[in-house]
Amino acid sequence: MGVVYLLIIGAAAGYIATRIMDLETSVPVTIAIGVLGALVGGLVLTALLAVLGMAAGFIGAILGALVLIWLYQTYIAKKKD
Numbered sequence: 916m917g918v919v920y921l922l923i924i925g926a927a928a929g930y931i932a933t934r935i936m937d938l939e940t941s942v943p944v945t946i947a948i949g950v951l952g953a954l955v956g957g958l959v960l961t962a963l964l965a966v967l968g969m970a971a972g973f974i975g976a977i978l979g980a981l982v983l984i985w986l987y988q989t990y991i992a993k994k995k996d
Contacts, residue, residue, distance in 0.1 A: 925950030
């Protein structure tokens, strides 16, 4: 079933991509473009999400540290003064 699904999605994606790029191809070439495009796009998207995920984690760590510093300065450091 996975192969059939891949062929259907590949055909649809290939059809849309060939229409956007104004390219006239045969049905097998259109399916191949769609299937290979899905593989390449999937790899690129996975890599991009991994990088963005790491960046998001880093930004989250900075924000968390800022909140902790603010809490420390607001509630603990004032009590010591």
